[in-house]
Amino acid sequence: MEGEKIEKKPYDAKEAEPRMYAxxxxxxxxxxxxxxxxxxxxxxxxxxxxxxxxxLHMGHAxxxxxxxxxxxxxxxxxxxxxxxxxxxxxxxAAQNVVEKxxxxxxxxxxxxxxxxxxxxxxxxxxxxxxIIMGQFKTMGASFDISRTRFTLDPAYAEAxxxxxxxxxxxxxxxxxxxxxxxxxxxATGISDLEVDYKEEEGVLYYLKYGPFTVATSxxxxxFGDTALAVNPADERYKKYIGTEVEITTLDTAEEGKxxxxxxxxxxxxxxxxxxxxxxxxxxxxxDIADFEIGERHKLPMLQVIxxxxxxxxxxxxxxxxxxxxxxxxxxxxxxxxxVEREEKYTRNLAVCSRCSTAIEPLPSxxxxxxxxxxxxxxxxxxxxxxxxIVPQNFAAPYKxxxxxxxxxxxxxxxxxxxxxxxxxxxxxxxEQRVFGSATDWVERNYVxxxxxxxxxxICRQCSMEQTEDVCDTWFSSALWPFxxxxxxxxxxxxxxQVLITARDIINLWVGRMxxxxxxxxxxxxxxxxxxxxxVLTKDGKRMSKSLGTGIDxxxxxxxxxxxxxxxxxxxxxxxxxxxxxxxxAVVAGRKFANKIYNAARxxxxxxxxxxxxxxxxxxxxxxxxxxxxxxxxxxxxxEAHLTVYEFGQALHALYDFFWHDYCDVYIEExxxxxxxxxxxxxxxxxxxxxxxxxxxMPFVTESVWQELPNKEKSLxxxxxx
RNA sequence: GCGCGCAUAGCUCAGUGGUAGAGCGUUUCAUUGACAUUGAAAAGGUCCCAAGUUCGAUCCUUGGUGCGCGCACCA
Numbered sequence: 105m106e107g108e109k110i111e112k113k114p115y116d117a118k119e120a121e122p123r124m125y126a127x128x129x130x131x132x133x134x135x136x137x138x139x140x141x142x143x144x145x146x147x148x149x150x151x152x153x154x155x156x157x158x159x160l161h162m163g164h165a166x167x168x169x170x171x172x173x174x175x176x177x178x179x180x181x182x183x184x185x186x187x188x189x190x191x192x193x194x195x196x197a198a199q200n201v202v203e204k205x206x207x208x209x210x211x212x213x214x215x216x217x218x219x220x221x222x223x224x225x226x227x228x229x230x231x232x233x234x235i236i237m238g239q240f241k242t243m244g245a246s247f248d249i250s251r252t253r254f255t256l257d258p259a260y261a262e263a264x265x266x267x268x269x270x271x272x273x274x275x276x277x278x279x280x281x282x283x284x285x286x287x288x289x290x291a292t293g294i295s296d297l298e299v300d301y302k303e304e305e306g307v308l309y310y311l312k313y314g315p316f317t318v319a320t321s322x323x324x325x326x327f328g329d330t331a332l333a334v335n336p337a338d339e340r341y342k343k344y345i346g347t348e349v350e351i352t353t354l355d356t357a358e359e360g361k362x363x364x365x366x367x368x369x370x371x372x373x374x375x376x377x378x379x380x381x382x383x384x385x386x387x388x389x390x391d392i393a394d395f396e397i398g399e400r401h402k403l404p405m406l407q408v409i410x411x412x413x414x415x416x417x418x419x420x421x422x423x424x425x426x427x428x429x430x431x432x433x434x435x436x437x438x439x440x441x442x443v444e445r446e447e448k449y450t451r452n453l454a455v456c457s458r459c460s461t462a463i464e465p466l467p468s469x470x471x472x473x474x475x476x477x478x479x480x481x482x483x484x485x486x487x488x489x490x491x492x493i494v495p496q497n498f499a500a501p502y503k504x505x506x507x508x509x510x511x512x513x514x515x516x517x518x519x520x521x522x523x524x525x526x527x528x529x530x531x532x533x534x535e536q537r538v539f540g541s542a543t544d545w546v547e548r549n550y551v552x553x554x555x556x557x558x559x560x561x562i563c564r565q566c567s568m569e570q571t572e573d574v575c576d577t578w579f580s581s582a583l584w585p586f587x588x589x590x591x592x593x594x595x596x597x598x599x600x601q602v603l604i605t606a607r608d609i610i611n612l613w614v615g616r617m618x619x620x621x622x623x624x625x626x627x628x629x630x631x632x633x634x635x636x637x638x639v640l641t642k643d644g645k646r647m648s649k650s651l652g653t654g655i656d657x658x659x660x661x662x663x664x665x666x667x668x669x670x671x672x673x674x675x676x677x678x679x680x681x682x683x684x685x686x687x688x689a690v691v692a693g694r695k696f697a698n699k700i701y702n703a704a705r706x707x708x709x710x711x712x713x714x715x716x717x718x719x720x721x722x723x724x725x726x727x728x729x730x731x732x733x734x735x736x737x738x739x740x741x742x743e744a745h746l747t748v749y750e751f752g753q754a755l756h757a758l759y760d761f762f763w764h765d766y767c768d769v770y771i772e773e774x775x776x777x778x779x780x781x782x783x784x785x786x787x788x789x790x791x792x793x794x795x796x797x798x799x800x801m802p803f804v805t806e807s808v809w810q811e812l813p814n815k816e817k818s819l820x821x822x823x824x825x
Numbered sequence: 826g827c828g829c830g831c832a833u834a835g836c837u838c839a840g841u842g843g844u845a846g847a848g849c850g851u852u853u854c855a856u857u858g859a860c861a862u863u864g865a866a867a868a869g870g871u872c873c874c875a876a877g878u879u880c881g882a883u884c885c886u887u888g889g890u891g892c893g894c895g896c897a898c899c900a
Contacts, residue, residue: 112860689838
């Protein structure tokens with residue numbers, strides 16, 4: 105009311121935010137089925153499955169903020185909008201976390217047993233699954249909680265089993281005995297993409313191998329050598345190809361003695377003429393490249409390191425850890441005069457991406473998904489523009505991976521995950537020999553079917569036994585855009601419009617979702633892939649818990665409010681650039697929220713209880729025309745920026761307009777221009793600004809909207825854009 | 826080794842083939858007026874270096890330097 109003093113107070117985010125979220129949830133509008141009018145135009149986004157292993161970090165906060173902007177924007181534009189939330193059981197990662205807990209209690213999963221251990225992981229899941237979803241809500245995420253899925257839900261698990269059986273029927277999935285990446289700590293095989301490399305100072309030993317000298321960093325594997333390889337074009341060694349050479353090596357039975365063994369020499373392109381001496385000792389059982397040489401030349405595999413990383417088949421070295429064996433072997437080789445020289449060098453040590461333990465390549469029976477056809481289809485979708493990667497420069501590495509990828513090892517020797525739908529015959533099993541690989545191996549008879557067969561179709565009498573192996577987590581998360589969804593939702597919302605994610609899982613997850621979608625849904629799962637930046641510390645370091653450089657977004661919410669936190673992140677999210685996160689931007693966000701709140705209070709006080717938004721342009725002043733023009737430009741700029749995922753740019757445009765054009769200039773002038781025309785412009789622009797700002801700062805805008813004297817609809821969240 | 830990104834104010838970053846911008850910080854002024862979580866103003870920049878294209882380059886090209894990242898079976 106005129107003359108009445110407006111109470112002096114700053115915006116209280118802490119009070120308003122939970123209240124607004126409750127209002128939204130009560131409305132049910134996060135669920136597109138409840139929207140007042142349905143347009144038939146879908147807009148769907150799938151939340152990139154957060155792991156149940158921890159709390160929200162800045163990467164999640166950025167992802168949630170930009171996704172929520174798009175979701176709210178499209179909802180206001182009248183799309184049938186849905187954001188699918190959910191969590192990932194995160195097989196190896198979750199199992200590790202719980203194992204760490206057990207270690208504190210001085211026990212292990214083996215002591216607990218499978219059942220009890222699984223119960224513990226489920227307990228963990230209940231707790232952290234809820235926590236992480238709650239944290240997304242705190243950030244204002246307007247996802248449809250009624251559509252929450254978890255990758256181990258029964259319906260989801262069924263889809264995983266279906267996929268496995270399907271691939272097997274299609275002859276894309278096979279079991280093989282191969283040298284794979286094995287983590288001795290996690291006690292499971294892992295895929296190529298789960299291997300990290302870290303530089304390590306090592307020694308390159310030049311060992312005497314009969315007439316040759318061979319460079320190796322792993323002398324302890326020499327007992328597993330089954331050949332030597334040279335490049336077929338190498339003039340130095342060409343003449344040896346196809347012959348056998350005599351090698352003097354350590355006797356594994358008696359210390360101080362040497363024995364002579366014979367090794368064939370093969371010609372293989374893998375031998376680099378300029379590295380070392382140009383000769384490779386081929387150990388197919390303990391090196392993946394060597395395994396491949398072995399495949400090409402039908403070499404036998406001789407395993408000398410077991411699944412715990414200890415020596416085997418190596419006589420008196422048996423039971424030693426590989427690293428201990430190395431020292432011992434080198435010492436003895438020196439004594440025997442079999443070491444020509446030693447060279448320091450840095451090598452890329454393969455480590456488990458989950459626990460950083462050195463990978464031990466080992467021969468193991470695993471399930472593999474043939475990648476050739478699937479990768480080709482994925483490349484096709486990329487080339488035809490069915491999937492569009494933003495920014496484009498991430499398409500090149502994605503392509504390179506698809507063009508070169510090996511078959512995917514999808515089985516894991518874990519407990520936490522989807523058991524494979526593989527059933528072994530146990531009564532009177534007929535063993536079969538499997539040929540066609542480097543080694544012949546004995547395989548139990550099995551069938552691949554979703555449900556346990558009533559009676560074994562092989563021996564016709566046993567009750568079958570399910571494999572202990574589980575699926576790679578990424579095999580199940582690859583099905584995320586459709587697994588466990590209702591037919592109705594698939595029909596309406598597949599494919600989704602955009603996948604918003606970080607660059608580190610482009611191959612691990614995005615590529616695999618695309619080929620899964622192509623295989624099972626006959627179409628890509630999303631049209632655009634937007635790769636947002638990585639949130640770094642202010643001095644450009646990676647945020648990491650262990651380094652203590654992480655910032656908890658919830659601490660920021662606590663201090664400044666969720667709107668301010670969203671503002672702070674998005675303010676710095678320029679295009680797809682990495683963000684050196686500066687808390688000052690969150691402070692600016694809090695100030696901006698306060699500005700919105702106070703400008704609104706001023707305008708409401710000024711325009712009274714029955715404001716008009718009718719603007720008669722013929723009576724408009726120069727100031728009116730100017731500010732209305734700027735408003736229009738701003739709206740267009742926001743829309744243009746959002747269509748190309750330029751969130752920071754959009755927010756900067758809004759900030760400039762609202763603070764400077766609307767508040768500093770127009771409102772200040774309006775104080776000297778008490779006309780009803782000005783009132784109409786003031787009020788119309790307030791309404792308009794709240795709408796434009798809502799996707800970015802949903803809480804403060806909604807709470808102001810709730811105070812408007814003549815709000816047209818109950819919620820700003822579903823107001824017309 | 827191959828590839829990608831970045832380099833602009835004290836800090837974090839926008840931006841443009843022609844006088845260089847924001848947020849935060851700094852300095853000065855303004856106070857019972859929506860907001861001091863404010864307003865007005867100011868200081869502060871060899872736009873990494875070099876060459877080239879151009880009437881004109883911070884922007885385009887090439888080379889270099891520095892930082893970050895991805896990929897790779899170098900035994």
